[in-house]
Amino acid sequence: MNVQWYPGHMTKAKRQMQEDIKLIDLIIELVDARVPLSSRNPDIDELGKNKSRLILLNKSDLADERQNEAWKTYFQAKGFYVVKVDSRNGSGMKAINNVIQEACKEKIERDRRRGIKNRPIRAMVVGIPNVGKSTFINTFAGRACAKTGNKPGVTKGKQWIRLNKGVELLDTPGILWPKFEDQQVGIRLACVGSIKDDILNMEELALWLIDYLRENYKGILAERYQITEEGTSVEVLEAIARARGCLKKQEELDYAKASLILFDDFRSGKVGRDHIGEGAIMKTIAEIKAEFAAADMSSYPALYEIYKEDTRSGVQKLIAQCRKKEAALEAEKQRIENMKVYEHKYEHLGYLCGIDEVGRGPLAGPVVACAVILPQDSRILYLNDSKKLSASKREELYDVIMR
Ligand code: G4P
Numbered sequence: 001m002n003v004q005w006y007p008g009h010m011t012k013a014k015r016q017m018q019e020d021i022k023l024i025d026l027i028i029e030l031v032d033a034r035v036p037l038s039s040r041n042p043d044i045d046e047l048g049k050n051k052s053r054l055i056l057l058n059k060s061d062l063a064d065e066r067q068n069e070a071w072k073t074y075f076q077a078k079g080f081y082v083v084k085v086d087s088r089n090g091s092g093m094k095a096i097n098n099v100i101q102e103a104c105k106e107k108i109e110r111d112r113r114r115g116i117k118n119r120p121i122r123a124m125v126v127g128i129p130n131v132g133k134s135t136f137i138n139t140f141a142g143r144a145c146a147k148t149g150n151k152p153g154v155t156k157g158k159q160w161i162r163l164n165k166g167v168e169l170l171d172t173p174g175i176l177w178p179k180f181e182d183q184q185v186g187i188r189l190a191c192v193g194s195i196k197d198d199i200l201n202m203e204e205l206a207l208w209l210i211d212y213l214r215e216n217y218k219g220i221l222a223e224r225y226q227i228t229e230e231g232t233s234v235e236v237l238e239a240i241a242r243a244r245g246c247l248k249k250q251e252e253l254d255y256a257k258a259s260l261i262l263f264d265d266f267r268s269g270k271v272g273r274d275h276i277g278e279g280a281i282m283k284t285i286a287e288i289k290a291e292f293a294a295a296d297m298s299s300y301p302a303l304y305e306i307y308k309e310d311t312r313s314g315v316q317k318l319i320a321q322c323r324k325k326e327a328a329l330e331a332e333k334q335r336i337e338n339m340k341v342y343e344h345k346y347e348h349l350g351y352l353c354g355i356d357e358v359g360r361g362p363l364a365g366p367v368v369a370c371a372v373i374l375p376q377d378s379r380i381l382y383l384n385d386s387k388k389l390s391a392s393k394r395e396e397l398y399d400v401i402m403r
Contacts, residue, residue, distance in 0.1 A: 010177045017174040018047060020124055023158070024170065025107050026052040026100060030127035030136060033063040033084065034192045036071050038185040039128055041176045052103040054081045056096075058132040061086040062192075062269065070305035077299050087136040096140065100167055120166045126174035130194045133173035137161070141169065184287070193267050206259035207233040209266065224271050237262075285314040292322055300326060332381050339383075343376070372401060 021027070027048045032039035036057060055075050060068050068084050075082045081103040085092030101108070104121045111119050127133045141161045159171040179185050189195050190205055210233040213220050222229045227239035241247075241258035248254045265271040288307060295303060300322050307315050346352055353371045374380070380400055382393065389397070 013175050013177070014043075014047075017126065017176075020158075020170060020172075020174060021047055021051065024051065024122040024124045025104055026054060026121055026123040028054045028056060028123050028125045028169075029176075030056045030058045030087075030125065030131045030133055032131050032189075032192060032194060033057040033060040033068055033071065035188050035194070036075075038178065038188040039131055039194060041128065041179055044126060044176055052081075052107070053079075054083065054096075054099060054103050056092075056136065057082065057084045058087050058127075058136060060084040060092070061089070062267070064269075067306060070302060073305060074299065074302040077302050085136070087132045087139050090139050093140055097164070097167070118166060120162070120168045122160070122168050122170070124170040124174055126176055128176045128178050128189075128194070130196075133175075137169065137171070137173065184284070191263075191266065193263070202259045202263065203237070203255050206237055206255075206262050209262065210236045213271070220271055224265065285312060285318070288315055289318060292318060297326060297329065329381075333379070336379055336381060336383065347376070374401070 027044065029040065029044060040055075057063075057068055057071055057075075072082045072084060081099050083092050083095050083099055085096070100121060100123065107121065111117070125133050125137055141163060160168040161171050162168050178189060186195070187205070187208060190200050191209060210221065214229050214233075214236070218229070221227065221236065221240070225240050225243045227236065227243050229236060231239075237255055237258055238253055240262060241253040241255060244258060244261050246254040246257040246261070262271070288310075292300075292303060304319055304322075307319060310316070342354065343352055351373050353373055355369050355371060380397065382389075383397060383401075386394060
């Protein structure tokens with residue numbers, strides 16, 4: 001299935017955003033808390049480098065609270081300021097002002113040193129369509145001043161909305177484009193309702209969701225609709241239609257209606273609420289593996305948190321492997337620390353050098369010995385007696401030592 005809905009005019013929007021970014025100090029990026037990865041485009045990291053960054057986990061009311069917390073930690077570990085918000089009812093708004101001050105403290109300090117007083121922080125809101133940019137601006141600014149609708153390039157002159165606490169917001173949000181190269185992204189965005197239903201083939205999407213739920217969360221559909229999950233996905237959709245009395249005239253089953261019921265239930269969390277976060281239900285095991293592989297080990301705890309509720313054995317096995325990897329690294333650090341026992345004991349003597357004997361067997365004659373003395377704070381992992389190292393590891397360590 002191929003979900004496509006944002007053709008053309010993106011180059012223009014991107015150019016516009018590049019211009020707008022020059023005018024601002026802070027980028028406020030909205031992501032959908034249910035699918036925070038699919039609903040963001042990392043191109044903004046390049047466009048917005050050197051700017052302060054705040055990520056808002058919007059629609060947090062529709063996502064699982066534990067997952068919200070985990071995603072918050074995840075993005076914080078990547079250096080973003082993060083606030084969870086519900087732009088519709090305004091929750092989380094109060095916290096934003098303080099976080100903005102914190103995120104821009106370097107700029108405020110720089111202004112102070114140059115004798116500039118009270119220059120407002122200028123910010124702009126960015127995000128993909130339907131993520132809630134206009135709703136957020138209206139709620140945050142406290143009046144209906146943002147234009148709704150997704151038409152890039154509607155701004156004529158630059159309009160700034162003056163907020164309290166010395167913050168000014170560009171009234172037109174920057175529209176980012178989803179990363180459609182990955183098909184799953186489009187499907188995920190469609191599943192959470194971030195792509196307007198009228199341009200989607202809802203029945204086809206429903207069949208995809210049925211397969212996904214059956215494969216990853218066996219029993220969820222059976223429990224909700226009191227049906228059997230066996231058979232083809234069309235048969236399951238049929239069973240849902242029958243269970244919910246979705247009939248057209250002449251007793252014909254109404255698949256479109258059954259699909260809508262399934263999506264209403266899914267989007268409001270009645271089917272798989274606990275798993276609606278992208279971390280759990282919306283990803284394949286291969287995708288999660290790739291995410292772990294790309295992550296720094298310091299991000300592992302945040303990832304564990306995101307996936308701890310995921311009952312798939314493949315995911316739990318992956319977490320166990322990563323924990324083992326972490327433990328092994330800790331043990332290695334400890335081993336290196338233990339090797340420094342003499343250095344610590346005799347550190348008052350200055351540089352220390354230990355020399356091993358040159359083999360016990362043959363009489364070697366005059367012995368030439370040499371040693372590499374490493375800096376005192378050096379912590380080169382996996383350093384060991386050369387006999388205990390493979391040839392390739394020795395080569396690798398040679399480069400590290402000589403660096
Ligand atoms: P955009 O400017 O980024 O394109 O998005 P927009 O504000 O138009 O919001 C898209 C939809 O998301 C709207 O729903 C809006 O109400 C909803 N929304 C925005 N923020 C939140 C939030 O924090 N929580 C929830 N639950 N919904 C949110 P709609 O059905 O398209 O329109 P409407 O009839 O509700 O206005």
